[in-house]
Amino acid sequence: MNQKSKNMHHRASDIRVDLLLIANMIPEGARVLDVGCGDGDLLEYLRQEKKVDARGIELSPEGVQQSVAKGLSVIQGNAEEEISHFPDNSFDYVILSQTLQAMSRPDRILEELLRVGKRAIVSFPNFGNWRVRLHLMLKGRMPVTKSLDYPWYSTPNIHFCTIRDFVDLCDELGIKIEKGMAINSTGGKISFQSLLLSNFLGTQGLYVITRS
Amino acid sequence: MTVATENIGEDGFAEVVTLGENDPLRLTSGEILSPIKVAYKCWGKLNEDKSNAILICHALTGDQYARGQNPITGKEGWWPKLIGPGLAADTNKYFVICPNVLGSCSGTSGPKENNPETGEPYGLDFPVITIADMVGAQVKLIDHLGIDVLFSVIGGSMGGMQVLHWAVNHKERLNTAIPIASTWRHSAQNIAFHEVGRQAIMADPSWHGGRYFETDERPHAGLSVARMAAHITYMSEGSLTAKFGRNLQDREKLTFGFDADFQIESYLRYQGISFVDRFDANSYLYITRAMDYYDISADFDGSLTKAFEGTSVKYCIMSFTSDWLYTTAESREIVRALNAVGANVSFVEIDMDKGHDSFLLDCSEMFKIVSGFLAAEAQESGIRLP
Numbered sequence: 129m130n131q132k133s134k135n136m137h138h139r140a141s142d143i144r145v146d147l148l149l150i151a152n153m154i155p156e157g158a159r160v161l162d163v164g165c166g167d168g169d170l171l172e173y174l175r176q177e178k179k180v181d182a183r184g185i186e187l188s189p190e191g192v193q194q195s196v197a198k199g200l201s202v203i204q205g206n207a208e209e210e211i212s213h214f215p216d217n218s219f220d221y222v223i224l225s226q227t228l229q230a231m232s233r234p235d236r237i238l239e240e241l242l243r244v245g246k247r248a249i250v251s252f253p254n255f256g257n258w259r260v261r262l263h264l265m266l267k268g269r270m271p272v273t274k275s276l277d278y279p280w281y282s283t284p285n286i287h288f289c290t291i292r293d294f295v296d297l298c299d300e301l302g303i304k305i306e307k308g309m310a311i312n313s314t315g316g317k318i319s320f321q322s323l324l325l326s327n328f329l330g331t332q333g334l335y336v337i338t339r340s
Numbered sequence: 341m342t343v344a345t346e347n348i349g350e351d352g353f354a355e356v357v358t359l360g361e362n363d364p365l366r367l368t369s370g371e372i373l374s375p376i377k378v379a380y381k382c383w384g385k386l387n388e389d390k391s392n393a394i395l396i397c398h399a400l401t402g403d404q405y406a407r408g409q410n411p412i413t414g415k416e417g418w419w420p421k422l423i424g425p426g427l428a429a430d431t432n433k434y435f436v437i438c439p440n441v442l443g444s445c446s447g448t449s450g451p452k453e454n455n456p457e458t459g460e461p462y463g464l465d466f467p468v469i470t471i472a473d474m475v476g477a478q479v480k481l482i483d484h485l486g487i488d489v490l491f492s493v494i495g496g497s498m499g500g501m502q503v504l505h506w507a508v509n510h511k512e513r514l515n516t517a518i519p520i521a522s523t524w525r526h527s528a529q530n531i532a533f534h535e536v537g538r539q540a541i542m543a544d545p546s547w548h549g550g551r552y553f554e555t556d557e558r559p560h561a562g563l564s565v566a567r568m569a570a571h572i573t574y575m576s577e578g579s580l581t582a583k584f585g586r587n588l589q590d591r592e593k594l595t596f597g598f599d600a601d602f603q604i605e606s607y608l609r610y611q612g613i614s615f616v617d618r619f620d621a622n623s624y625l626y627i628t629r630a631m632d633y634y635d636i637s638a639d640f641d642g643s644l645t646k647a648f649e650g651t652s653v654k655y656c657i658m659s660f661t662s663d664w665l666y667t668t669a670e671s672r673e674i675v676r677a678l679n680a681v682g683a684n685v686s687f688v689e690i691d692m693d694k695g696h697d698s699f700l701l702d703c704s705e706m707f708k709i710v711s712g713f714l715a716a717e718a719q720e721s722g723i724r725l726p
Contacts (some may be wrong), residue, residue, distance in 0.1 A: 183679075189705065192688045196656060197712025199720050201684040203675055213676040 143173050145315025146332060150223060150249050151335055154178055163207045164227035168195030185210045208232060211240045219245040227316040228252040229285040235297060242339050249333040256290030256327040291326055291333040304340035347385040350424055350431050352408050354381040356447045361482040371467040378481045379447025380404050380439035385726035392723050393487045394429050395669040396438040397495030397502035400627055401619055403446035406438040413618050418700060421707060429710035433725055442477040443626040444467045451622035462691035469626060471634045475505045489513055491723060492714060496699035501634050507653045508636055516717050518710060521699040523642055523666040524674050525543045525635035533573055534628040537566030540619050540702035550622055563621040564612030571611045576662035576695035580604060644677035656683040657715040658706060665696040
C-alpha cells in the first residue's frame with residue numbers, strides 16, 4: 129500500500145522528458161498498448177493524466193512486477209511474439225519507445241504495431257547524430273553512447289538506424305508519417321523542419337505513424 | 341454469524357458449516373447433494389461493506405489449513421508466507437477464507453464423510469464431482485458468510501482451476517483472479533498421470549471396492565504409489581538432480597537388490613508413506629477425476645476466448661519456468677484469450693527451478709507480485725480497512 133501511494137501522485141516532471149513528449153500526443157480516454165513498457169512509468173502517467181485504458185508488454189519480470197504494483201495490466205514476454213496475439217485494431221495508440229532497435233525485425237514490428245493499433249508512436253536512438261558520426265569517423269570504432277552503453281558484441285540493440293533510415297523504411301512499407309520530430313540530448317524538441325538537420329542534430333527520432 | 345463481526349486475527353478461526361439444506365447443490369453430473377458440509381478456516385476481519393474478502397483455493401491434496409498449524413498433521417499450513425499480517429494476503433487488511441474442497445477429506449462432504457441418508461460413509465456412493473461443483477460449494481459458503489463480491493480469488497494448481505471457474509462462471513462475484521501454476525483444461529498427459537494413480541489405488545486388494553472403511557484395512561500401498569507417481573510430476577528434473585543426483589541412501593555401494601539404494605527412491609517412498617496418514621484414498625480418486633473432467637472452455641464450444649468474453653474481472657496470472665505439469669505455454673493460452681477479449685490481465689513467468697511445486701515454496705517474486713497486485717487493486721477500488 130505504501131509503495132503504491134508513493135507512486136500515486138505523479139507530476140508531469142516525474143517522467144522522462146521524452147516520455148512526456150509521447151504522453152502529450154495521446155488523447156484523453158484512448159486505448160493504449162505500450163510495447164516494452166519497462167516499469168510502467170509512462171502507462172501510469174497516461175492512466176492518471178489522460179484516463180487511458182492501458183496495457184503493456186514487457187520482457188523483464190522485474191518491470192512487470194513494478195508495473196503490476198502500479199495497478200497496470202502488463203504481460204511478460206517477448207514483444208514480437210506477444211503482440212502477434214492481439215486482435216486487429218484493438219488499440220488507438222501503440223507505443224514503441226526506445227525499443228525498435230532491439231527488435232529482430234523492425235520492419236515487421238512496425239507493421240504489427242499498425243495492425244493492432246490505429247496509430248503507433250515510435251521513438252528510437254538516432255545513429256545519424258553528429259556525435260555518433262564523429263565517433264565512428266575519428267575513433268574508427270562502433271559508437272557507444274551514454275544512454276546505450278553496451279559494447280557491440282553484447283548489445284541487445286541489434287538494429288540501429290538513423291532518422292533518415294526510419295523515414296525511408298516507412299516509405300517502403302507504405303506507412304504514413306503523421307508527425308515526426310527529432311529530440312536533442314536533453315529531451316527537447318529540435319525545431320528544424322529539415323530532415324537533413326534533424327538527422328544530424330537529433331539524438332532521438334520520435335514519430336507518429338499510421339496506415340496510409 | 342460470528343466470523344463476520346469479530347476480529348479473528350492472524351490465528352484464524354475454523355469451523356464446519358452445513359449448507360444447502362433448503363437449496364441443494366446441483367452437481368454437473370445432474371445429481372443433487374443436500375445438505376453439504378463445508379469445512380473452512382478464515383483469518384482477519386470482514387470490513388463493514390464486506391468488500392475485503394479473499395478466497396484461497398487449495399490444490400489436490402491441500403486443505404483449509406493454509407496458515408497456522410494443521411491440527412491433523414501438526415505441521416505448518418501450506419501457504420504461510422502468502423497469508424498473514426503484512427504479507428501478500430494481508431490479514432490486517434483482508435478477510436481471508438480457505439475452504440476444504442468438495443470431495444476432499446478434511447471435513448467437507450466427500451467419500452469419507454457420512455451419507456446423511458444412511459448414516460454411513462459414502463464411499464463410492466458419493467457422486468462424481470467436478471471443479472465446478474467444488475466452486476458451487478464455495479459459492480454457498482460465501483453466501484452463508486453474507487459476502488456478495490469477493491475482492492480476490494487466489495489459488496495454485498487445482499486451486500487455479502477453481503479460480504478460473506469462479507472468474508468465468510461467477511464473474512459478477514469477484515473483482516480479481518489470481519491463478520498460479522495452473523491450466524485451462526487437463527491435457528491427455530495430465531489425465532494419464534492421474535489414471536496411473538487411480539489404478540494403483542484400485543489395484544490394491546485393501547481398497548475393497550472403495551469400502552475399506554468397513555474393514556480394518558486401508559489401501560495404503562496403492563495410495564502411496566499414486567502419491568509417488570504424482571510427486572514426480574511436481575518436481576523438475578533439474579531440482580531432483582540437484583537434490584539427489586544418483587546419490588546412494590545410507591550405503592557405500594549398490595546392493596544388487598530392490599531396496600531403496602538411491603536417495604530419490606527413499607525420498608519418494610517417504611513421500612508416499614507420509615501421505616497415506618493424512619489423505620483418504622477415495623478422495624484421491626474423486627478429486628483427480630474432477631481435475632481430469634476440467635476444461636474451462638467446454639461450456640463455450642471449446643473456445644477459451646468465448647469463455648472470457650465480457651469479463652470485468654482483473655487477472656494476474658503466474659507460471660514457473662520449470663513447471664512441466666502445467667506449463668507456461670498453457671498459462672499463455674489463457675493470457676492470449678483474455679487479451680483477445682480486451683480483458684485486464686497481467687502475466688509473469690517466474691524463473692524458478694523447483695518445478696510445479698514452486699508455488700508452494702518460498703518464492704519471493706510470487707509473493708511480491710501478489711502483494712503489489714492486491715495492494716494496487718485495493719487502493720483503486722477503495723477497499724476500506726476492517
